Amino acid sequence: xxxxxxxxxxxxxxxxxxxxxxxxxxxxxxxxxxxxxxxxxxxxxxxxxxxxxxxxxxxxxxxxxxxxxxxxxxxxxxxxxxxxxxxxxxxxxxxxxxxxxxxxxxxxxxxxxxxxxxxxxxxxxxxxxxxxxxxxxxxxxxxxxxxxxxxxxxxxxxxxxxxxxxxxxxxxxxxxxxxxxxxxxxxxxxxxxxxxxxxxxxxxxxxxxxxxxxxxxxxxxxxxxxxxxxxxxxxxxxxxxxxxxxxxxxxxxxxxxxxxxxxxx
Ligand code: KIV
Numbered sequence: 001x002x003x004x005x006x007x008x009x010x011x012x013x014x015x016x017x018x019x020x021x022x023x024x025x026x027x028x029x030x031x032x033x034x035x036x037x038x039x040x041x042x043x044x045x046x047x048x049x050x051x052x053x054x055x056x057x058x059x060x061x062x063x064x065x066x067x068x069x070x071x072x073x074x075x076x077x078x079x080x081x082x083x084x085x086x087x088x089x090x091x092x093x094x095x096x097x098x099x100x101x102x103x104x105x106x107x108x109x110x111x112x113x114x115x116x117x118x119x120x121x122x123x124x125x126x127x128x129x130x131x132x133x134x135x136x137x138x139x140x141x142x143x144x145x146x147x148x149x150x151x152x153x154x155x156x157x158x159x160x161x162x163x164x165x166x167x168x169x170x171x172x173x174x175x176x177x178x179x180x181x182x183x184x185x186x187x188x189x190x191x192x193x194x195x196x197x198x199x200x201x202x203x204x205x206x207x208x209x210x211x212x213x214x215x216x217x218x219x220x221x222x223x224x225x226x227x228x229x230x231x232x233x234x235x236x237x238x239x240x241x242x243x244x245x246x247x248x249x250x251x252x253x254x255x256x257x258x259x260x261x262x263x264x265x
Contacts, residue, residue: 002078002079003079004078004079004080004081005040005041005079005080005081006081007081007111007112007134007178007179009081010040010041010081010178010179010200011178011198011199011200013040013200013211013212014198014199014200014211018254019211019212019213019253019254019255019256020040020041020200020202020211020212020213020253021038021039021040021041021212021213021249021250021253021254022039022040022041022042022043022083022202022212022213022214023039023041023042023043023214023215023217023220023246023249024042024043024044024045024047024048024214024215024216024217025042025043025044025073025076025077025217026044026045026048026051026052026069026072026073026217027069027072027073027076028072028073028074028075028076029076030073030076030217031072031073031074031075031076031077031080032076032077032078033076033242033243033246034077034080034217034246035076035077035078035079035080036243037243037246037247037249037250038247038250039080039246039250040080040081040212041080041081041082041083041112041179041202041212041214042073042077042080042081042082042083043083043084043085043114043214044066044069044070044073044082044083044084044085044108044110045058045085045216046058046061046066046085046087046088046143046144047085047143047216048061048065048066048069049061049065049087051216051217051218051223052069053065057143057146058087058088058143058144058146059088059144059146059147061085061087061088062087062090063086063087063090063100063103063104065087066084066085066086066087066090066104066108067103067104067107067108068108069108070082070084070104070107070108070109070110071107071108071109074108074109074110081111081112082108082109082110082111082112083110083111083112083113083114083136083179084104084108084110084112084113084114085113085114085115086100086101086104086113086114086115087144088144091115091121091124093124094123094124094126094127094128095127097115097124097127097128098127098128098131098133101113101128101131101133102131102133105133111134112133112134112135112136112178112179113128113133113134113135113136114135114136114137114138114179114181115135115136115137115138116138116142116143116144116145117137117138117139117142118137118139118164118165118167118168118169118171118172119167119168119171121137121172122171122172122174122175123175125137125172125175125176125177126175126176128176129175129176129177130176134178134179135176135177135178135179136177136178136179136180136181136202137168137169137172137177137179137180137181138180138181138182138183139165139168139169139172139180139181139182139183139185139193140155140156140165140182140183140184140185140205140206141153141154141155141183141184141185141205142183143183152184152229153184154184154185154186154205154265155183155184155185156185156186156189157186157265162185162186162189162192165182165185165189165193166189166192166193166196169182169193169196169197169201170196170197173197173198173199177199178199179199179200179201179202180193180197180199180200180201180202181201181202181203181204181214182201182202182203182204182206182210183203183204183205183206184204184205184206184231184265185205185206185207185265186207186264186265187206187207187208187209187261187264187265188207188209189206189207190203190206190207190209190210190264191207191208191209191210192209193206193210194209194210194211195209200212202214203259204231205229205230205231205259205263205264205265206264207259207264207265208256208258208259208260208261208264212253213253213258213259215231215232215233215249216232219232220232220233220234220235220236220245220246220249221234221235221236221242221245222234222235222236222237230262230263230264230265231259231263231264231265232263233249233252233258233259233263235248235249235252
């Protein structure tokens with residue numbers, strides 16, 4: 001008998017001080033492996049454009065791609081909550097966001113959608129929530145803005161930028177977001193945002209003080225191309241097989257031993 005993870009359950013986990021374990025997957029088999037290992041939320045990330053399709057950025061990922069992979073993941077998952085990314089340019093207006101989110105939910109069986117941005121997305125988040133679509137925000141390093149940013153690097157190191165990020169986080173929460181991902185920011189800021197918000201904050205390169213953690217599956221299996229980012233740990237290095245590596249990740253996030261200081265900024 002499985003107890004599927006729900007949006008209210010994520011919020012209850014934060015209240016109980018339990019860490020939330022999030023990991024990406026893009027197909028049915030890995031979704032089942034993650035589910036069996038006890039991952040709470042499976043993110044069908046637009047990172048699939050990079051790790052599955054081989055593009056240099058997430059920008060070529062389409063709504064069609066997201067629906068297809070979300071549908072595949074839904075075949076394998078029984079317990080984890082499914083969160084799918086709204087890809088680049090799929091949410092230029094609240095109405096377009098709702099149409100594309102509806103496809104992710106109806107055709108891809110996603111239960112929550114994630115979108116990148118802060119105050120510029122507040123109207124969209126509010127509109128989606130009014131249509132009963134659970135939303136996860138995404139702040140800090142925004143991969144869909146890579147051509148504006150110029151490089152994948154740590155964000156909000158300066159006091160002013162950190163203040164803006166905190167304000168954005170509060171605005172997204174106020175607009176009705178149920179979850180927030182923050183990527184590549186100083187650990188102090190990750191902790192500050194997590195304690196300022198009532199909704200759970202999931203970090204990736206945002207230090208151990210967040211309410212949960214997410215990594216890209218291929219990265220934590222040591223399959224990333226090029227130099228491994230500081231915030232990634234290769235869980236395959238000490239595991240006999242993929243299932244054990246994923247179980248080790250789940251345990252490390254739950255007990256708070258990942259991320260350690262060496263994975264933080
Ligand atoms: O697309 C993705 O995999 C993501 C994670 C990096 C959080 O958004």
